[in-house]
Amino acid sequence: MTDLKAEEKIKKAASEVFLLKGMDGARMQEIADRAGINKALLHYYYRSKEQLFQSVFEEKLLNFLPKIFQIFHGDQSIEEKVHVLADRYKDFLKLNPELPHFVLGELQRRPDRLFAKIDARLSMNLDVIGLQLKKEAQEGRIRLIDPKHFIANLISMIVFPFVASPLFIKVFNYDKEEYFDYLDQRKKEVPAFVMASLSV
Amino acid sequence: MTDLKAEEKIKKAASEVFLLKGMDGARMQEIADRAGINKALLHYYYRSKEQLFQSVFEEKLLNFLPKIFQIFHGDQSIEEKVHVLADRYKDFLKLNPELPHFVLGELQRRPDRLFAKIDARLSMNLDVIGLQLKKEAQEGRIRLIDPKHFIANLISMIVFPFVASPLFIKVFNYDKEEYFDYLDQRKKEVPAFVMASLSV
DNA sequence: ACCTGGTTTAACCATATGGTTAAATTTTCG
DNA sequence: CGAAAATTTAACCATATGGTTAAACCAGGT
Numbered sequence: 001m002t003d004l005k006a007e008e009k010i011k012k013a014a015s016e017v018f019l020l021k022g023m024d025g026a027r028m029q030e031i032a033d034r035a036g037i038n039k040a041l042l043h044y045y046y047r048s049k050e051q052l053f054q055s056v057f058e059e060k061l062l063n064f065l066p067k068i069f070q071i072f073h074g075d076q077s078i079e080e081k082v083h084v085l086a087d088r089y090k091d092f093l094k095l096n097p098e099l100p101h102f103v104l105g106e107l108q109r110r111p112d113r114l115f116a117k118i119d120a121r122l123s124m125n126l127d128v129i130g131l132q133l134k135k136e137a138q139e140g141r142i143r144l145i146d147p148k149h150f151i152a153n154l155i156s157m158i159v160f161p162f163v164a165s166p167l168f169i170k171v172f173n174y175d176k177e178e179y180f181d182y183l184d185q186r187k188k189e190v191p192a193f194v195m196a197s198l199s200v
Numbered sequence: 201m202t203d204l205k206a207e208e209k210i211k212k213a214a215s216e217v218f219l220l221k222g223m224d225g226a227r228m229q230e231i232a233d234r235a236g237i238n239k240a241l242l243h244y245y246y247r248s249k250e251q252l253f254q255s256v257f258e259e260k261l262l263n264f265l266p267k268i269f270q271i272f273h274g275d276q277s278i279e280e281k282v283h284v285l286a287d288r289y290k291d292f293l294k295l296n297p298e299l300p301h302f303v304l305g306e307l308q309r310r311p312d313r314l315f316a317k318i319d320a321r322l323s324m325n326l327d328v329i330g331l332q333l334k335k336e337a338q339e340g341r342i343r344l345i346d347p348k349h350f351i352a353n354l355i356s357m358i359v360f361p362f363v364a365s366p367l368f369i370k371v372f373n374y375d376k377e378e379y380f381d382y383l384d385q386r387k388k389e390v391p392a393f394v395m396a397s398l399s400v
Numbered sequence: 401a402c403c404t405g406g407t408t409t410a411a412c413c414a415t416a417t418g419g420t421t422a423a424a425t426t427t428t429c430g
Numbered sequence: 431c432g433a434a435a436a437t438t439t440a441a442c443c444a445t446a447t448g449g450t451t452a453a454a455c456c457a458g459g460t
Binding site for chain 2: 022152
Binding site: 401402403404405406407408409410411412413414415416417418419420421422423424425426427428429430 | 431432433434435436437438439440441442443444445446447448449450451452453454455456457458459460
């Protein structure tokens with residue numbers, strides 16, 4: 001940690017604190033402490049909390065959404081896409097478990113904040129996946145399904161167990177370790193569930 | 201609003217503010233304003249912000265979880281349960297759209313806070329639903345599925361579109377009205393999707 | 401040796417915020 | 431009516447917090 005440049009240390013510390021406590025709960029002092037520097041230097045690099053937050057938020061968001069959309073736009077079969085998505089995405093989320101809740105939370109609190117510059121990169125072309133679903137349906141490989149529901153179902157089953165982890169842990173009477181195993185199981189379970197539903 | 205008793209007005213105002221802004225973002229002054237009273241009276245009824253928050257949080261949680269669990273424990277068929285759940289729950293969430301995010305957020309921030317007194321009422325008996333799934337599978341009505349994945353899949357598909365509403369609205373290029381219609385569609389779509397997956 | 405930019409120290413400021421207090425006023429109700 | 435409870439007013443307090451400032455310190459590079 002010590003050999004990182006200050007700006008990097010700040011960014012990293014800010015990420016941690018903001019992800020854990022959100023914009024409102026985060027304290028500039030804690031970010032400075034965690035970065036191993038002092039408040040003066042913190043403001044030397046980032047003029048304000050808002051600015052620092054924006055910077056973290058945008059970076060996280062750009063790291064978060066395109067990961068999904070790219071896969072949807074690829075040229076594999078629906079079945080392959082479902083598998084890849086569940087697999088890649090779960091791995092990614094296991095490394096960033098607070099990310100979905102962070103993004104969704106700040107998004108809900110200020111829906112406008114997001115859609116300034118980022119717009120382009122986080123749009124998903126629904127037609128692409130819609131056409132593919134229709135085509136594979138005509139070929140008799142799957143049943144016909146509305147792409148919006150298909151996407152929502154899939155993403156929900158993948159992401160929600162992370163957002164709601166404390167709840168599921170409690171309901172299932174798991175400890176964190178066991179819950180991790182459970183999430184691993186879902187990398188196979190979710191695609192199986194989805195493809196079973198799509199089977200003709 | 202004027203004819204409510206002060207304590208009720210406070211509770212209602214606090215619910216609104218806490219749900220919208222979370223514990224950290226909420227301001228006692230705003231709660232007082234929204235309740236149409238003054239800060240002094242606010243503290244006259246609730247000694248501290250923490251106490252007021254707890255009170256709101258617990259009430260909301262007790263309103264939130266048992267609604268699901270009861271249905272799971274009933275004696276209808278799996279198919280009926282899936283339909284009832286999707287239907288009732290979506291209606292409930294449409295009236296309380298910020299609730300899931302609020303509960304999950306505060307839960308994640310302080311996982312301990314929840315599990316003091318409430319414990320009993322929010323536990324779900326996994327065995328009940330597990331046995332039913334097994335029985336119906338043996339009767340050849342559905343395929344066999346792990347109850348933990350069954351539940352997670354179902355709840356995820358129902359709840360997540362509320363938690364992630366700003367995102368879906370953007371991705372689907374909907375306005376709020378259209379998104380409401382979409383959520384209504386899902387009351388049929390989700391059970392159909394689930395039952396299709398469970399069909400033998 | 402010196403210049404420059406990064407970094408620390410430490411004091412400081414304005415404001416927001418949760419919370420308190422005491423007295424005055426209004427409402428409720430026996 | 432009259433006492434008790436509810437409510438307002440308005441000032442006040444302590445603390446936390448984001449942010450600033452100025453001077454000093456330290457490092458690397460020329």
